Amino acid sequence: MEVGARHSGQGAVGSRRNPRPFRGQLHGCLRRDCLRTQQLFDDPLFPAGGAALGDVAVSVAQWRRPRDIHGNPQFFVGGVSRFDVCQGNVGDCWFLAALASLTLRRDLFAHVVPPGQDFQRDYCGLFHFRFWYYGDWVDVVVDDRLPTDDKGQLIFVRSCDSNEFWVCLLEKAYAKLYGSYGDLHMGHMAEAMVDFTGGVKREIRLDNPPPDLWRTLRRAITLGSFLGCSTAVVKDGERRLDSGLVMTHAYSLTAAEEVKCQNQLEELVRVRNPWGNDVEWNGPWSDGSAEWGRISPDTRQRLLQQQNDGEFWMSLQDFREHFSQLVICNLTPDFLQDCSTHRWALSTHHGSWVRGYSAGGPLHNNDNYCSNPQYCVTLGEADMEPDSGTSCFLLSLLQKPQAQRRNNNCRLQIACHLFQVPPTVKVLNQKLACSSFGDRFLVSRALVYCNTREVSYTYQLGPGTYLMVPSTLQPNQAGDFILRAYIQRSRHHSSTSSLSRQDYSAWEQTFDKYAQSAELYAAGLQRVMNEVFLCGDQAPDGVSLDHCRSLLMRLSFDGAARLNKHEFRRLWKKLESLKELFQKRDVDGLGLLDVTDLLSCLHDVGYRVGGAAQKLLSLRYGDVRGSVSLDSFILCFLRMETATKMFTQLSRGRAGLHLNAAEWMLLTTYF
The missing domain is CATH 3.90.70.10 (Cysteine proteinases)
Incomplete structure (x- = not known):
């Protein structure tokens, strides 16, 4: 899912063009530091040792770098081939079978394995690889210390050429993504295929x-x-x-x-x-x-x-x-139809099953099933193929992990039912009443609940309104999920409102990802700020939950400490403009401004700040060196805006304020 970008030319953070740094490790910054200090990279987040190995019954004599394994290590030998992949002593044949398929698609391979990596030019023991990870593309960095036996031979995956190392380094990055080498033992090939493609x-x-x-x-x-x-x-x-x-x-x-x-x-x-x-x-x-x-x-x-x-x-x-x-x-479901010229619209929804609220359990749980998340889609005549009068519709439900370690996740039994809404029934706020969930409206009665990471279904649908309802086999089971719906647009379809990944705006994708039941609460806003807007920037502490609670009280239209989609769009535009203003002042690209720059920006947009207030702002939003990070810059402007609005509301047109006890408590509690 594509969310906010640092620079418009890069694409949204988490997109293929701008992958999210996994666990905050920026490849470019780490590489520059290693070259500057002339030190080989040792990964502090995936150190060589027992934790990286995980639960595998192998004896590691030493972790060696490729230069210690072979006298002439190469990243590639004679290009890339499916014959480069030979399994080692961990049961990850499911991952390696998908990897062999990846070598057949050079365009995708170059995305997962970024070019320009080798053991000669500016070598510093650092490599990076990209994977699709539960809705985002992530960039995973690893050092090149590899587990070997007492003979100095690689224990896990290896290439058929003894001096070729791309495949074992990629396996290490995938092991880091899911916790350890042991977490790659046994799995489903479809998972690795999706991780390589986002497809x-x-x-x-x-x-x-x-x-x-x-x-x-x-x-x-x-x-x-x-x-x-x-x-x-x-x-x-x-x-x-x-x-x-x-x-x-x-x-x-x-x-x-x-x-x-x-x-x-x-x-x-x-x-x-x-x-x-x-x-x-x-x-x-x-x-x-x-x-x-x-x-x-x-x-x-x-x-x-x-x-x-x-x-x-x-x-x-x-x-x-x-x-x-x-x-x-x-990458798209084109293989489901003979004609590959059809256009596919993608609609992506990030949702949650919340105990006691939106975890209604299975279809036969009549009283509570309707509390599960519901998503509506309408297909028109223009979407239909003239010959069949139907459109291909593919539904994918993927449950997110509850722990980073792949083998520590207890997967729920999940399914996603599809209902056809009768013309006489109205869908209000994307919801149907419990009385409307009868078997007679089910598109397919053959669905079973599965405890796999992802379930997918293919339908041929006629015109009408349909409702997608993801659910778990047991009620009140908490979990997060991604629901993706691919809708085939007929080659005769002339509409320009297709829900393609490019047309699905960044602010809307972000809201759908972090909101709960169509509303964004403080915890969600905190994740938006820290994971989207501040990703890759100098933000050592990020935005606190308390800051977000305070902001929501002022930003929400009714003071209800939550934002609907319209309110979030206004905030998103504001954040974009503030980030652009910050980056214009950050001429050296360090991600920090001087306090004087902050005060100058405030003055430029019309805020008149006196000497005493300037000192307080310097103490509140600057660090000990007088530097202001992007998160502090944004918070300062949002606080100034909400303070101005509060003054206007409470002063009632007068030059000063006269506060009663309730107004004073409101001001001091939430500002």
Whole structure:
């Protein structure tokens, strides 16, 4: 989700163009400090040791830098390839299978793995990588100290080239993102795919696939989608079968081809085991099988590479029989339709289930289900495809973590029901009454609650108004979530009001992310100030909760200490103008002004501050060196504005004030 930007040219903080520094670590600043002091970077937030390893049964002899592992370390050797990825001693095949797919999309790879990183030019032991993390793109920095065994060999993921290190450094950044290397043990491939793309995923059960499975595969590959597959989960974990496949294991799917074999067309898929060795499928169409002798030499030469690299071909029929799930992930859901020229509108909502308020539980919890968050969408005739009279609608519900450590999170069982609102029923304030949630209005009755990170659904919908209701299986379970709705706009749609990511304004995205039940409270305002507006700026302490409570009492129209969407928009415009004013004065780009600059700015906008007041402002908003940070600058201006408004209200047009006891208490309590 894209939120406020430091510079308009960069894009919103948390967007692909302007990722949010993970845990406040700015790569550029850290790199300059290391080069200035000529010190190699040691990450204080992910130090080498037991905490970084987590719960993994490995023995680490030493944490070594690449220069201590190989005499000629390189970030890349011969470019990027899916064969660079070979699994180590942690069960993160789900992550590595998605990573192999990432190497096939050079544009996305260059975003996740920023270019210009190496071990030669200005090397300082610092590297950085980017991931989509629950609605925001984040930039994760790591040092290059890697866990090795007593022989000096890498313990976890490695490249097939012993002196290539991009893949193990990226794995370390991903481990830092989720807590430790141990937190990468066992997972769902779709999660890593979404983390690499910020896209939308579709999971297909291969025991009951759609009739157009082959066409879906070919279309997804043509569009550059990420594809992966997995075998069935068994109690004893990863176990190799006589067929060469491994149970409870994730693979990447790298190609799909139709070949002519003895006057018949054979549908083939190419699959890769992230182990990167000779553990491959040994059935029909495997390396060296008789089937390859029945096709033309040109086709055989083009497709077949007989190497023990983990990659193999198999027929689509065998693929369906031996794998349990197919995962497809793309930046947009274009793979769901034949025509990739359709436009998709994205609507994103950040919400919460709050105990006793908006955690109403499952659909059959009749009395309280309607208290769950509700989101309304209307599809018009212009959204429909002329041929079918319907529009493709994809719904994704993702629950946010309650702890940073991935394996410490207790995931809720979640689902998102979709209701079609009858024309005779009015939706007031995006809400339906409890009496309107009958089974007869459900678009699909086949939904089940799942304790996965994300659930997604695909519908073909006609014109009308629909209501999305995310819920948990058990009532009164607290949690946060992101709800994303992709709406296909017909190629004939002429409206310019599409809810695209670019058109969805920054202030509105920020409000939807931090507000609760369409209102922004003090805790939400504090997060807006510290996570959005002050992100990356010199704000050592940030804005306190008490400051935000005080501001809300003056900023809200009715003094109710909360802001609605309209009130927040006015505040957002004010914050933008104050930040621009600050940056114009901050000519050296240090993120600090002198107190005299603050007083000069106040004077320029019309505030007349006397000598005694100037001294008080200097003490209140400047530090011991007389410097003013952006957060203090903003707070000072907002306080001055609200003080002026309070004086106007209480003076009632007179030159001075006469306060009664109640007015005095109000003034001293909240200002």
